[in-house]
Amino acid sequence: NAGVTQTPKFQVLKTGQSMTLQCAQDMNHEYMSWYRQDPGMGLRLIHYSVGAGITDQGEVPNGYNVSRSTTEDFPLRLLSAAPSQTSVYFCASSYGSNTEAFFGQGTRLTVV
Amino acid sequence: DAKTTQPTSMDCAEGRAANLPCNHSTISGNEYVYWYRQIHSQGPQYIIHGLKNNETNEMASLIITEDRKSSTLILPHATLRDTAVYYCIVRVHNQGGKLIFGQGTELSVKP
Numbered sequence: 003n004a005g006v007t008q009t010p011k012f013q014v015l016k017t018g019q020s021m022t023l024q025c026a027q028d029m030n031h032e033y034m035s036w037y038r039q040d041p042g043m044g045l046r047l048i049h050y051s052v053g054a055g056i057t058d059q060g061e062v063p064n065g066y067n068v069s070r071s072t073t074e075d076f077p078l079r080l081l082s083a084a085p086s087q088t089s090v091y092f093c094a095s096s097y098g099s100n101t102e103a104f105f106g107q108g109t110r111l112t113v114v
Numbered sequence: 115d116a117k118t119t120q121p122t123s124m125d126c127a128e129g130r131a132a133n134l135p136c137n138h139s140t141i142s143g144n145e146y147v148y149w150y151r152q153i154h155s156q157g158p159q160y161i162i163h164g165l166k167n168n169e170t171n172e173m174a175s176l177i178i179t180e181d182r183k184s185s186t187l188i189l190p191h192a193t194l195r196d197t198a199v200y201y202c203i204v205r206v207h208n209q210g211g212k213l214i215f216g217q218g219t220e221l222s223v224k225p
Contacts, residue, residue, distance in 0.1 A: 006157075033211055044201060044215030045158065052210050060212060092157055099211030100146055105157030 004028050008093050008106035015083040015113045023078040023109050025093030033096045033103075034076040038062065038089040045092060051076055052099075083113045118202045123220040126196075132189040134219050136202030139183040146205045147178060148213065149187045151198040158201065158215075161187065192223045 009024045027034065035050035037060075047060030049068040057068050065087060067079040076095075080087060090110050096103040119137040126132040138147060146165050150158040162169055162176045164185075169176045175188040189196055199218040206212050 035210060035212065037213075037215075039155075044217055045213070046215070047212050050210035050212055058210065061214075090155060094157075094213075096211060099208065100163075100205065101211075102160045102163075103211070103213060104160070107157050108155070 006093055006095050006104050006106035008091075008109050010109060011107070012110050013112070015080070015111065017083060017085060017113060019083050021080050021083065023080075023091055023093075023111070025076045025078065025106060026074050027076075027093075027095040027104070028074065029095065029097070029104070030073060031095035031097050031104075032073065033099060034070065035060070035094050035103075036066070036068065036076070036078045037092045037094065038087075039092065039108075040089050048078065048091075080111075085113045087111065088113045117214075118204060118216050120200075120202050120216060120219045122217065123222070125222050125224055126189075126192045128194060128223055128225050129191055132187075132192040132196065132221060132223070134187040134189075134200050134202075134221065135184065136186070137184045138202070138204050141182055141204050143182075147176070147182075147185050148203040148205050149174070149176065150201045150203065150213075150215075151196075152201070152218070153195075153198040161200075163205070192221075194223050194225065197221060197223045 036048040037045035051070040148163040149161040178185045201218040
């Protein structure tokens with residue numbers, strides 16, 4: 003098992019550009035989520051999904067879109083990048099709502 | 115969502131037990147306590163979780179008080195590789211089982 007795979011690992015965007023952060027898991031997990039981590043802070047939940055076709059907002063959803071067309075993939079879209087979205091983004095997955103969540107290694111995004 | 119309170123930082127001597135406290139006084143009866151750690155801004159790593167009984171695995175032990183308002187993570191023989199930020203989290207099992215991270219405790223294990 004590869005676990006949770008995030009691509010790319012690093013990305014620099016210009017203000018106003020759009021991009022998609024990819025997240026894939028090969029553990030057949032139903033639950034997937036996206037977090038962002040700003041310097042010196044804990045992770046904050048952006049969006050989450052409890053299964054294919056079902057998504058919901060977390061604490062900081064503004065400026066981000068998600069979709070879940072398959073169990074394996076949960077991409078995060080930045081529609082119009084802003085410097086405030088400079089952060090490290092983590093994707094996580096778990097089998098259920100009360101089982102161990104596995105995290106990817108993160109995508110470091112800089113918006114200039 | 116139940117909040118957690120942890121000390122900002124702690125030191126521990128290599129080879130000694132590291133005891134990391136956490137307060138979660140507003141925890142609900144069906145909410146679990148989870149512990150994760152993060153090393154050098156890598157993805158968080160699961161350590162252990164529990165509801166009301168004490169738990170032990172190959173990494174750590176989790177002691178939860180009888181009233182469930184606080185808990186302690188114990189690393190029995192800390193090594194330099196245990197230097198990390200440790201997060202105590204009360205997990206909301208509806209709403210996708212979301213993990214609400216606080217600031218965590220920065221544990222420094224010293225030789």
